[in-house]
Amino acid sequence: MGYPVIFQIERIYYPILAAIGVLVNSVAILILLRGNCGLSKCITRYLVAMSAADLLLVIINIILNRINNIYFPVTFLFITPVCALRVVLLLAALDCSVWFTVAFTFDRFVAICCRNLKARYCTERTASVVIVTVSVIGCLRSIPWYFLFVPSIIVGNVPWYCIQRPDYYTSTLWTAYEWIDSTLTPLLPILLILVFNGLTIRNILVANRHRRRLRGHRNGQNPTDPEVDNRKKSIFLLFALSANFILLWVTYVVHSLNWQVTNYNYAEKHLNGPVYVAQQFGFMLRLLSSCTNTCIYALTLSKFREELKNGLKYPFVKLCKH
Template identity: 45%
Template sequence: MSPVDPAALSNDSTCSPSLDKFPFLPFLKFTANVVAIATLSRGQCGLSKGVTWYLVAMAGADQLVVVFQVVLQRVFYFHYSPECNIINTMGYVSVACSVWLTVAFTLDRTVAICLQKLKTRYCTEKGAAIVIALVSVLSVSTNIPWYFSYHPNYCLESYEFINSPVWAAFDWGHRILTPVVPFVLILLLNAVTVSHILMASVVRRKLRGQRNREGKDDPEMKNRRRSIVLLFTISVSFILLWMTQVVILAVQRIGGQYSMMRSSHYAIVLMGEMLQLFSSCTNMFIYAVTQKKFREEVVNTVKYRFMAILNFLKS
């Protein structure tokens, strides 16, 4: 592997302050995740406890992305070690946790819809808690090496990291695990889920002796449609918002065109980075659009908080 100038990789470093051009994003992201966590934690959204655990955990992981990759890295700059090392490492941890919790949620919904025998054992509150804990531990343990990849005095990847075959293998492995493998898994799981739902829908209509338009009154079909809309919207949002960043990373690593991506294609790089980070606040809006009960609970949560503050001021 030929030597590379460390400065040429500064765009790939998580210290990039490019989101200064989008000052509204930190506030939007932070507020959206706080509202999602507060609403879902009440447990009144008509969702099972296991699903609620996953959605709260995903919102929590997204909030960590906002804290470490937006607020601490792009609003408050840390240019020196060890603060920079810790913040950057936690940024990688939070992104990995957010991505793999999305995969875990997709798997949970696939099992619930397609594997009824396994559903009673896997799709439970306890099962969700175990999976969330496992994903969190693995996200931390697999990203600890990032702490040692930076220069001991400055917030730049060290010369040894850039030019070491071992570190190169680790870097490639990291890019494959987050988010290439999740892309593939989410697409496969969704394909299995769609196939099963279509087949089950045809069978159910035949058993009930109904026409297609009459099937809309079937409550079971309504529940399935709500589940698939929520699942697919989250999955499609994840794929679309990460796609630009994945393509940029592939070009940078396969073509070695780090400097070119920083100069002539700076707008594309900036857009990819913004979309990737924007994915950390989209789920709340997805819930609001696809789940009527969630919208009602958001209003109730805001009213409850407002009344609590008003009563406190009056006392």
């Protein structure tokens, strides 16, 4: 019997996504680290952290998990301790990617809406502390999942594959932990992003209205305001990153609300059924979000585009010189 259609799509989709994800996130990190994009060091720290987390997510989730499972069904990665460790690293990278987006959104909220706090919070040092804290918490929060799995089979005293513990579906402790985990990632982050962005939008609209009135009274007209234009560019970057995150996660979120859908047993699944197909597309879109931030930088940051063009032309310039 042939593969279900969704499996055939995944066999093509994930290798392409992995190649693109590694390339674009690596390029983004290199460009941002050069510090020539006209961004503050605080913002640069967050964007580098987001790109690094996305790069790890591509390597761990797409390459070592999805592609490995599709093309290499028997490798050392399926030895039970290694398999369980893959899950822990995957969830830690996912947590960091999500919460770095929230941290960046909050930082911009403080910079725009909390003038008194801005000078103390929106600094390179604070950004570094937040990034390290989020990373440590993400790793610690993922560790309990290591103890969820037991071997499926044992061959020559070597445990192979990962299946849930027998008490996984009946344990109150595991059920509570699963609901808490589902709430923390990604339901709570999406709610926080919507709240912070809503407050930011309201503050910007009020501030721009007052600023236009003042400039109109002073100049007798309403000329172009460079301050408002710069603010718009900064906010467009923030909202583009937030909207990208929410839109690409929404399908997965809808399914994650149902225990029976997200925690499936392949033996009980209709692999061509609409529910399963929608769930797999949710996973595919969620992983796509780890490859799109660089495109957003290129669309919203003129200096980032300039650095990217210079990087693309550099090999040809060197070749022409030689």
